[in-house]
Amino acid sequence: MDQRISFVTLAVADVEASRRFYVDGLGWEPELLVPGEVLMLRAGERLVLSLWDAAAFTAEVGEAPRSGPGVSPITLAHNVATPAEVDAVLAEARAAGADPVADGVAREWGGYSGYFADPDGFRWEVAHNPGPIGLSVLP
Structure with a gap:
């Protein structure tokens, strides 16, 4: 396996709120936007930050270990x-x-x-x- 990361995927509560923050607020350019499902942003030459609807994330990946209050680790x-x-x-x-x-x-x-x-x-x-x-x- 090559020593690299291609995507960082974060489960988000509201894809549109994430779009407003990253695109409208910070000026990042979306690579892919499927409203209500996923927002993908180029974060480096070969790196994508993927902001994925939390319900869809959980359905595919499973329940996150931290689902209560506090900061994600x-x-x-x-x-x-x-x-x-x-x-x-x-x-x-x-x-x-x-x-x-x-x-x-x-x-x-x-x-x-x-x-x-x-x-x-x-x-x-x-x-x-x-x-x-x-x-x-x-x-």
Whole structure:
């Protein structure tokens, strides 16, 4: 098996709310939209973020281990080149309606990051990681 990820699929409560947030709010371009079913967004050269209706997700994949209150045990990350870009992206997400989870702060590992939550509460880290692995993911 090749060492790569092709799709990240998240079960969402309302595909239209996700579309409004990611497309209208953040300006992402949909690759595929089937209203009420799925929204697919190109997230990298060979990576797609798929936002799939929760009922359809459960019917195919099964019940998620976490179905109660709290935060899903996953984060998505968007790396940028500078701390100022972290703050700008956080502001853009909040203007689009994101839950402002945490402002950007200097981290003990040498970077700078903050968090926002999308309409379903999925946490996005916006990070400046000056180390080799952080620099390797920048465009």
